[in-house]
Amino acid sequence: MGIKERKKRDAGKMRSRILKAAMQLYVKGGYENVTMRRIAAKIEYSPGTIYLYFQNKKDIMLQLCYQGFERLLAHQDTLEKIADPLERLSAGGRYYLAFALENPELYELMFATKEIFKGSGPDEESAPLRAFRKFAENVKTCLDAGIFSAGEVETTAIALWATLHGLASLLIKGRLRFIPEESLGKVVEQAYAFSLRKR
Amino acid sequence: MGIKERKKRDAGKMRSRILKAAMQLYVKGGYENVTMRRIAAKIEYSPGTIYLYFQNKKDIMLQLCYQGFERLLAHQDTLEKIADPLERLSAGGRYYLAFALENPELYELMFATKEIFKGSGPDEESAPLRAFRKFAENVKTCLDAGIFSAGEVETTAIALWATLHGLASLLIKGRLRFIPEESLGKVVEQAYAFSLRKR
DNA sequence: TATTTTACTGAACAATGTTGACAAAATGAT
DNA sequence: ATCATTTTGTCAACATTGTTCAGTAAAATA
Numbered sequence: 001m002g003i004k005e006r007k008k009r010d011a012g013k014m015r016s017r018i019l020k021a022a023m024q025l026y027v028k029g030g031y032e033n034v035t036m037r038r039i040a041a042k043i044e045y046s047p048g049t050i051y052l053y054f055q056n057k058k059d060i061m062l063q064l065c066y067q068g069f070e071r072l073l074a075h076q077d078t079l080e081k082i083a084d085p086l087e088r089l090s091a092g093g094r095y096y097l098a099f100a101l102e103n104p105e106l107y108e109l110m111f112a113t114k115e116i117f118k119g120s121g122p123d124e125e126s127a128p129l130r131a132f133r134k135f136a137e138n139v140k141t142c143l144d145a146g147i148f149s150a151g152e153v154e155t156t157a158i159a160l161w162a163t164l165h166g167l168a169s170l171l172i173k174g175r176l177r178f179i180p181e182e183s184l185g186k187v188v189e190q191a192y193a194f195s196l197r198k199r
Numbered sequence: 200m201g202i203k204e205r206k207k208r209d210a211g212k213m214r215s216r217i218l219k220a221a222m223q224l225y226v227k228g229g230y231e232n233v234t235m236r237r238i239a240a241k242i243e244y245s246p247g248t249i250y251l252y253f254q255n256k257k258d259i260m261l262q263l264c265y266q267g268f269e270r271l272l273a274h275q276d277t278l279e280k281i282a283d284p285l286e287r288l289s290a291g292g293r294y295y296l297a298f299a300l301e302n303p304e305l306y307e308l309m310f311a312t313k314e315i316f317k318g319s320g321p322d323e324e325s326a327p328l329r330a331f332r333k334f335a336e337n338v339k340t341c342l343d344a345g346i347f348s349a350g351e352v353e354t355t356a357i358a359l360w361a362t363l364h365g366l367a368s369l370l371i372k373g374r375l376r377f378i379p380e381e382s383l384g385k386v387v388e389q390a391y392a393f394s395l396r397k398r
Numbered sequence: 399t400a401t402t403t404t405a406c407t408g409a410a411c412a413a414t415g416t417t418g419a420c421a422a423a424a425t426g427a428t
Numbered sequence: 429a430t431c432a433t434t435t436t437g438t439c440a441a442c443a444t445t446g447t448t449c450a451g452t453a454a455a456a457t458a
Contacts, residue, residue: 036445037446047446047447048406051446051447112372129377159389159391162365163365164365165368166360166364167361169368174315179353190351191357234414245439246416
């Protein structure tokens, strides 16, 4: 009785195709460019079909949001090999900003979606939370190594994350455009270093 | 020939009425709640009339965005009387976060609008930039007083602003909801203090 | 093969932003 | 005051949007 399973697989494939099409449209032209009809055209089905696989457009965007966090999480794993705690945290910050700037629309979506935690309360297994936990681990090794002065891990991690997210957000939204292009990179780097500095 | 002036005034009044109606709709139900037809109904004119006073909906939202910065700027003035530099900066941060959390939709709009600097290059007189300059002044007094270790004013100001904006954004978007409600306030406060700490 | 279940279509609906042809009102000139 | 012109406002229309639902074709089951 492998029919049931094949159907499951087919449905999964369909969901993937829809999400892939939606993502392509999104990175190309932002939220307004993602249209049920355009998705339908891309996958060569009628618009109504999409509603057999997703509740509505919001649902689709939410899945894209999750995909963003998954990608961020995947790249975080590559930091494991850096031994020095502070250097690892620093590299993590650099990567975080690079990710945000290379995928501005996606990053925007990842933090624009309010419903991400909806229902299910503080979902321990959600990708965003897992990403934060990993980041917090790096912070903990720094604290244990005495690189920062005493303080709660979570609080310190939040402070650093907020700085990174703030920088990413301000950069993406062009709020730092008053800074000359050529010095922007250095300023941002130093700004994060300012938060990261040993104390 | 005061007719010309009266007409200017009338047009200004009309623009104000439209913006007021739009703002009411916005704070009540966010972007999707602001509709040309709803604005028109509120001011008791036909939808087409709005286009005599604003280019399009984006234009209206941009003006609301500016209004947000003006309000933030106005409140910043009340900090002047705090003598101690660090305390002033600290109070400024507290106020910034309070403003963001009391006007979450408005704050969102203030930083969601990409077109804010469009054209006119780095517009020295724009409200957002003025708000930053004022903030940077406070940072400068702290630096001059030797409260922070040496560093460029602009860079330090950006680091602190990024932290504040990051915290505000994460809070508004519910990204810190995994923290128990009762400890949230303290964590956020300490997180900012972490960035602000004398070093 | 006949029947039931599933997958899909495509037309329809209400709502959106925006435009442009027309009417009304205010202003200017004779 | 009367006529012409410019400014203001209305209304219907258009193209698109997300979403639904009565039908239909295809596939699975009996």
